[in-house]
Amino acid sequence: MEESIYLVLEDGTVFEGKPFGAAGEVTGEVVFTTGMVGYLETLTDPSYYGQIVVQTFPLIGNYGVIPADFESRRPALSAYIVREWCEEPSNFRCEGTLDAYLKQNGVVGLSGIDTRALTRIIREHGVMNGKIIRSLEDREKAADEAKRYRIVGAVEAVSTEQPEIETPENQTCRVVLWDFGEKENIRRELLKRGCEVVRMPAGSSAEEILGVNPDGIMLSNGPGDPSENTAIVEELKKVLASGLPVFGICLGHQLTALAMGGRTEKLKYGHRGGNQPVTDKKTGRVYITSQNHGYAVAADSLPENAFVRFVNANDGTCEGVDYEGTPVFTVQFHPEACSGPQDTNFLFDWFLHNIRNHPSSRP
Numbered sequence: 510m511e512e513s514i515y516l517v518l519e520d521g522t523v524f525e526g527k528p529f530g531a532a533g534e535v536t537g538e539v540v541f542t543t544g545m546v547g548y549l550e551t552l553t554d555p556s557y558y559g560q561i562v563v564q565t566f567p568l569i570g571n572y573g574v575i576p577a578d579f580e581s582r583r584p585a586l587s588a589y590i591v592r593e594w595c596e597e598p599s600n601f602r603c604e605g606t607l608d609a610y611l612k613q614n615g616v617v618g619l620s621g622i623d624t625r626a627l628t629r630i631i632r633e634h635g636v637m638n639g640k641i642i643r644s645l646e647d648r649e650k651a652a653d654e655a656k657r658y659r660i661v662g663a664v665e666a667v668s669t670e671q672p673e674i675e676t677p678e679n680q681t682c683r684v685v686l687w688d689f690g691e692k693e694n695i696r697r698e699l700l701k702r703g704c705e706v707v708r709m710p711a712g713s714s715a716e717e718i719l720g721v722n723p724d725g726i727m728l729s730n731g732p733g734d735p736s737e738n739t740a741i742v743e744e745l746k747k748v749l750a751s752g753l754p755v756f757g758i759c760l761g762h763q764l765t766a767l768a769m770g771g772r773t774e775k776l777k778y779g780h781r782g783g784n785q786p787v788t789d790k791k792t793g794r795v796y797i798t799s800q801n802h803g804y805a806v807a808a809d810s811l812p813e814n815a816f817v818r819f820v821n822a823n824d825g826t827c828e829g830v831d832y833e834g835t836p837v838f839t840v841q842f843h844p845e846a847c848s849g850p851q852d853t854n855f856l857f858d859w860f861l862h863n864i865r866n867h868p869s870s871r872p
Contacts, residue, residue, distance in 0.1 A: 511527055512527075512528065512643075513525050513526065513527065514526060514527070514528045514619055514641060514642065514643050515641065515642050515643075515644075515645055515648075516539075516561075516590065516619055516622065516627075516639050516640075516641050517639060517640050517641075517642060517648055517651040517652050517655060518539065518630070518637050518638070518639045518652070518655065519637050519638045519639065519652055519655040519656040519658075520634070520637065520652070521648070521649075521652045522630065523645065523648065524619075524622040524623070524626075524627060525622065526590075526619045526620055526621040526622040527619070527620050527621040528617075528618065528619065528620075529594055529607075529608045529611065529618040529619075529620050530589065530607075530608055530610075530611025530612055530616050530617055530618030531611055531612050531614070531615045531616055531617050531618070532617070533615075533617050533641075534617070534640065534641055534642050534643060535561070535587050535588045535617045535640070535641050536587070536638065536639070536640040536641075536651075536654055536655055536658045537559055537560050537561035537586075537587030537588060537638065537639065537640075537658065538559060538560045538561065538636060538637075538638050538639075538658070538660060538803075539560070539561045539563060539590075539627075539631060539636070539637050539638065539639040540557075540560050540561070540562060540563065540631070540636060540778070540779060540781060540803065541562075541563040541564075541565055541624075541627070541628045541631055541778070541781065542562060542563070542564060542565065542781040542782050542801070543565045543566070543781065543782030543783070543784060544564070544566065544782050544783045544784075544799075544848065544849065545566045545783075546783075546848055547783060547799075547846075547847075547848025547849055548564060548569050548570065548607075549574065549575060549578045549579060549848070550578060550579075550580050550692075550846075550847065550848040551564070551801075552584050552586065552589065552610075552616075553579040553580040553581045553582075553583070553584055553585075554580050554581070554585070554692060554730075554801060555580070555581050555585045555667035555690030555691070555692070555730075555731060555732060556585075556690055556692075556730050556731060556732045556759065556760070556801050556802070557584075557585055557586035557732065557801070558585040558586070558660065558663045558666055558667050558690065558732035558733065559585075559586075559587055559660035559663055559732065559733070560586055560587060560660070560732075561586070561587050561588040561589075561590060561639055561641070562586050562588070562589055562590065563590045563591075563624055563627055563628060563631075564589075564590070564591045564592075564624065565624060565625070565628050565782075567591075567592040567593055567624070568591075568592070568593050568594075568595060569591040569592075569593070569594055569595070569607065570591075570594045570595035570596075570598055570606065570607035570608075571595040571598055571599065571600075572598055572599070572600035572602075572603060573595075573598030573599075573600055573602075573603030573604065573605060573606060573607070574598075574603065574604055574605040574606065574607060574609070574610045575600070575602045575603060575604060576604060577602070578847070578848070579693065580692040580693050580694060581667070581690075581691075581692070581693060583614050584611075584614050584616050585666070585667050585690070585732065586616065587616075587617075588616065588617040588618070588619065588641050589611060589616055589617070589618045589619070590618075590619045590620070590622065590624065590627070591618070591619075591620050591624065592620065592621070592622070592623075592624045593620060593621070594607050594608060594618070594620050595607070596608070617641055619641055631778050632777075632778055635777040635778055636775075636776075636777070636778050636779065636803060637655075638655040638656060638658045639655050640652075640654055640655045640658075660732070660733050660734070661733075661737070662733075663690070663731070663732035663733030663734075663737075664689045664690060664711045664731050664732065664733055664737075664738055664741070664760075665711060665712065666732075667689075667690035667731065667732060668688045668689060668690060668710050668711035668712070668731075669688045669708055669709075669710050670710060671710065672707060672708065672709050672710065672713075672721075673707075673708040674705065674706070674707050674708070675696070675700060675705070675706045675708075676705045677700045677701070677703055677704070677705065679703045680703055680704075680705050681702075681703035681704070682703065682704055682705070682724040682725065682861070682864050682865075683704070683705045683707060683721070683722065683723050683724050684699055684704040684705070684706055684707070684723055684724065684725045684726070684727050684864075685707045685708075685709055685718050685721060685723040685725075685726050685727065686699065686706050686707065686708045686709065686727045686729060687709050687711070687713065687718065687726060687727065687728050687729060687761070688708050688709060688710060688711060688729055688731075689711050689728070689729050689730065689731030689738075689741070689760050689761065689764070690711075690729065690730060690731030690732050690760065691708070691729035691730060691731070692729070692730055692843070692845060694845040694846070694847045695727065695729055695730070695758065695845045696708070697845075698844075698845050698854070698857045699727065699857070702857060702858070702861055704725075704861070706727075707721050707723065709721075711731070711738075711741060712740070712741075713744070714744055715744045715745075715747035715748045715751075716747075718744075718748055719748065719751055719753075723753065724753070724754070724864045724867070725753055725754040725755065725756070725860060725863065725864040725867075726748055726753055726754070726755045726756075727755075727756055727757075727758075727761075727860070728745075728755065728756065728757035728758065728760075728761025728762075728764060728765060728839070729758060729759075729760065729761055730758050730759035730760050730761065730801070730843065731759070731760035731761075732760070733760075734773075734775075734804065735760055735763035735764055735767060735773045735804055736767065736772070736773055738764060738767075741764060742764055742767045742768050745764055745765065745767075745768040746768045749765070749768055749769070749835075749837060752835070752836070753836070753867070754836035754837070754860065754863035754864050754867055755836065755837040755838075755839075756837075756838060756839070756856070756857075756859075756860040756863075757837075757838075757839035757840070758839070758840060758842075758843060758844070758845070759801070759802055759840075759841060759842075759843065760802075761839060762806065762829070762830070762839035762840055762841050763802075763804060763805075763806055763841075765830075765832075765837065765839045766806040766810075766811060766815075766830065766839070769811065769812050769815065769832065770810070770811075770812055771806055771807060771810040771811045771812070771815070772806075772807045772810040773804045773805065773806055773807065774804065774805060774807050775803060775804050776802075776803055776804065776805055776826070778803075779801075779802055779803035779804075780800040780801070780802055780821065780841075781800060781801045781802075782799070782800065782849075783797075783798075783799045783846065783848065783849030783850060784797060784849075784850075785797070785798045785799070785800045785821065785823070785842060786798070786821070786822035786823060787819050787820070787821060787822060787828045787829070787842055787853075788819065788820050788821075788822045789818060789819055790816075790817065790818055790819065790820060791818055795822055796850075796852040796853050797850040797852055798828075798842035798843065798844075798846070798849075798850060798852065798853055799842065799843045799846030799848070799849030799850060800841065800842045800843060801843065802841060805826045805827055805841065806827040806830070806841070807827070808820075808826075808827040811830065812832075814832055814833045814834050814835070815830050815831070815832055815833075816830065816831045816832075816833050817829070817830055818830060818831045818838070819840060819841070819842075826841075827841065828840060828841045828842055829841060829842070836863040836867060838856075838859070838860075840853070840856060844856040844857065845857070
């Protein structure tokens with residue numbers, strides 16, 4: 510008889526399922542993502558560091574594992590929960606199964622539970638911690654450990670350790686990609702537009718970043734509580750004072766707001782998936798975006814020159830800011846999303862416009 514493993518939430522709720530991937534027990538913040546495709550990008554997105562990720566789509570793994578689609582070298586999430594995983598994937602690019610990939614990377618998998626019921630609990634209660642265990646004998650201890658769990662040191666855990674440079678054949682400018690847990694497709698979008706990309710560690714000083722003589726600064730996505738990164742925010746203030754064009758995505762958007770004197774707040778259950786509607790307040794147009802974040806910028810905390818350009822059409826939260834009078838703009842969503850909608854991919858072109866026309870503002 511196949512063994513069972515269990516997810517114990519911090520309130521004591523238990524889900525019984527079957528193991529796949531790596532064996533073991535693990536604690537994390539339980540979050541859900543609504544993407545119907547893109548599970549490879551989800552698995553390799555560093556923004557999921559410290560989290561137990563639940564896929565709401567019922568069948569995962571049907572096109573196997575395709576390394577060319579990875580967003581980072583290895584998974585950063587704590588565990589992976591699905592309703593059903595496909596044992597026999599079918600795709601001409603497939604190079605392995607989901608189960609084997611999780612085993613190779615030490616990621617605990619749990620399948621066979623009612624992911625819809627789990628998602629409803631998170632939506633109604635808000636984000637909850639949980640622990641995956643192999644025996645219910647430790648149920649109360651697991652719930653207590655889950656309740657006390659906190660994600661700390663997330664950015665440092667996923668950022669590059671040393672500067673890296675990649676130069677395209679058609680180089681037209683140099684961009685520092687400040688790596689807080691960057692997705693590889695941000696780098697790819699810059700490279701295909703002729704940007705030499707200098708990837709800098711999260712702990713870099715402003716002097717080190719400006720010392721490579723960039724034409725613009727790209728602030729990447731990343732995991733964890735943005736307000737935890739006080740040292741980075743102080744260095745970012747100095748970078749912003751340089752007057753260089755800056756484009757921030759996700760965590761980069763949040764850190765910029767903090768550096769500008771704003772604040773961030775934790776959302777009830779976050780925005781994760783490829784179907785988040787965002788309204789451009791300047792034009793009235795609605796874009797469908799890919800998102801993965803548990804915190805948002807508090808719009809009422811921003812300085813006078815901050816124009817909240819984009820808002821979430823579902824809950825009205827801040828999704829993007831133009832800092833008027835400066836070549837700085839940021840967005841909460843992911844315009845580089847390869848597995849999701851590419852409606853807002855043009856934002857990279859706006860960034861390049863700012864670089865070419867520095868110090869003028871974007872169109």
